[in-house]
Amino acid sequence: MTARLLVEALRDPATVERLDAARWNALIAMARAERLIGTLAARITDRALPGDVRPIVTDALAEAEREKRQALWEADRAREALAALNVPVVLLKGTAYAAAGLRAEEGRFIGDLDILVPRADLDAVEAALIAAGWEWVKPDPYDDAYYRQWMHELPPMIHRTRDRMIDVHHTILPLTARQTPDAALLIADAVPLEDGLSILSPEDRICHAAAHMLADGDLAGGLRNLWDIHCLFGELPDRAMLEARAARHGLLPHVRRAQRLADHLYGSGTARLSAIDHLFIRRLLARDAWGRESRKLLRFAFFVRSHWLRMPPMMLARHLWTKWRKGHRPA
C-alpha cells in the first residue's frame, strides 16, 4: 500500500465511494500524515460518505477554516507592524493562497506566516517586528550569524503572546544554493491585495512553489506541495510566460519537473517521466496504511540530496543544525 490511494482520491474524488473500511482507515491516516486531510475533505465532501467518515470530514473542514482565519490575522498583524516602514511586503505560500482566494487554499493546512521583503530593508523590518512583540525562536549568536549570511530568510521569529511564527525571506532560495532567483523582480512584479500586502505573480508563485519543493528540501510534504502546484497551474493564464519567467530565475528544470510530477499524480497522467522523476514519485508515495513513512533508504537518499543542493561541501557540517531546526517547525 502506498500513498497512491491518497493521490487517487484527490485526483478523482468519485473513487472514494468504492472504498471499504480498511481503505478508508488507510486513506485518512495517510492524509493526516501528509497534512492533506483538509484538502481531501474539501475534495470529497460532496460525495456519498459512510456515516463514520462524515464527522471526520466536517472536523477537517472546520479546522482548515479556523487555520485560514488565524493565518490571515497573522498577516494583518504583520501588516500593522510594518505599515509605517513603507516597504513592500509580499505574502508567500499558504497565507498568500488564502489571502487571494486561490483554489490551492481550499482545506489547506497553513502553518507559519512567510513574507518576502527587499534585502535592503531587512534590518528595519526586523526592528519593527520586535517592537510589535515578535521575538527570536532560538537566540544563538553563532547560528544567527550563519543564518543571516547564508540563508534566504531571517532566523525564525515567534510572537510573544500569540505564539505564532513568522519567517521573513529576502529571496526564495538560500544564497548557498546553485540557483539565484531574481528577488528584486519577484517583488517588482508582485500583485497588490486590497489591504496593502501583495502576493507573487501567477508565474512567480509557481516558480517559488517548485523551488521550495525541489531545490530547498528533502521532499517532505511533497504531496502537499505538488497539490498546490497542480492548483496553481490550473489558474495560470499563460504557460509561455511561465517558461520565460522560470528561465529568468534559473528555475526552468525545477518548474518543468514539478509540472511533470503534478501532472502524473494529479492531472492528466500523460506527462512523460524521466527515470529520476520516477524515483521522485516513489519517494513521494512512500507512506503505508498506518501513515508511516516507508522506504527508508530512499528517504535517506533524498535527505542527503537536499543538503547537497543547499550547501557547498565545506558547509556540510551545518546541515545537521538546519535539519533539526526545520524538523521542529510545521512544514
Add this chain to the structure above:
Amino acid sequence: MIVAPTHRLTLRIGPATFRIGSAWRRPIDQLARLYAGYPNAEGRIADFTVRLDPAGPLRRWLRPSIFITGDHGLADAAPMSLPHGLLAAEMGMNLQMALGWRRHLLLHASSVEKDGRALVMTGESGSGKSTLAAQLGERGWRLMGDEFALLDLFTGHVFPFPRLVSLKNSAIGVMEAEVDPARMGPPMRATAKGDIRHLVPRADAVARMGEGAAPALLLFPRFGHDLALRPVGQGEAFMRLTQASTNYVALGEPGFAALTRFVAETPAQAIDFPSGEAAIELVDQLWAALP
C-alpha cells in the same frame, strides 16, 4: 524493511473509535482483556490511529522501547518500556483526543452522573478528581470519565469518555479494597508518574457510554488538605477551565459559547479534603443542597 504493525485492535470509548497498531503483542492482549466489555468495534472506520512503534531500528527486540505516535504525536515523546505498553496505548489514545477531538469541548476533568445530572470535577494531577470519581462510581453514581469530560457544543450536556480509570500510587490500594479483582489491570511500577494500575469501569457505565447529562455542579477538588469549601466565581471558573481544556482555542467561537454557557449555568465550588470519605460526604451534602 518496515513492517506494518502486526498486532491490532479497534476500540470504541464514548463517541470516539481508535485503531491501535502495535509492534508487540502484549499491550494489545492486555487492552483486549480489559476492554472486553466494551462495544465491538472491529472493522469500523476509526476516528484516530494510534501506533506503538519501535523507538529505533533494533528496539523491537533489544530492550524493547515503545515510541507512541499516530495521527497526532509529539516528536520529543519519551519512549516507554514494554512492561508499560498498556500505559503507552492509553497515552496514545489520550494524545489523539487532546490534540485532535473537535466534536465536544474537552475538559481535563472527571465526571459522574446521578438522576440525569452531572458532577464535573477538574484539577491538576494529584487533585484527587480521578480517585473521587472512581469511588463515587462504586457508590451509586455512574462514572462518565476520570480524565476527560466532553461538553456538547449545542446542548451544553456533559458526555462520557469512560476509558480505563488510571489509578496512581495510594489510590491503587483504596480501589483494590473495594472492587472485584477481575476489574483491575496489571500493576505497572515506577512509571514517570509512580505506580499505576487500571480499573475497568462498571458494566452499566460502559453500557451507557452514549448517554450524556446536564451539568449541575462543578468542583475544584484538592486532596490532602483540611476540609474547606469556597464558592468560585464565574470569571475564575472560566479562566481555570480554559487552562484545563486542550481544545478550547482550536474550537474557536463554538468553544467560547459552550464554555461561557457552562460557567454561567453551573455553580462552582472549590473543595479541600483530607480523605476520600470526607470528600464523598461533602459531595453528597453539596448535591443534596442543589435546587
Add this chain to the structure above:
Amino acid sequence: MSKQTGYRRAPDDAVVVRPLDDITLIYHRPSGQTHMVVSPVPEIWAAMDPAVVMDADLVRERLALSYELDEAEEDMRAAIAAHLDEMAALGLVRRA
C-alpha cells in the same frame, strides 16, 4: 497640546461580548482570541463608534455622557489612551 492618536473600533460583528459576574469576556472573531477584561474596557468599547475615528479625548467625552467620571480630565485621558493602546495591540481597535 500634541496631536493625539486616533483609533477606529472593530465593527460590532467582529466580537462576541459576554459579561460574567466579575469580568467581561470578549471573543474576537478575526483573531480567534478570547480576552478577559474589566472596567473600563467594556465601557470604552461601548462608547466607541466603528464609523468614527476617535482619540482618547473624544472617548472620554462620550463616557462622561453616561458615567460619572470623578478623576481629573488629564488623568482620565491618559488612562483611556493607555487602554486604547492595549486594545490596539490586541486588534480590537486600529490606529487610524
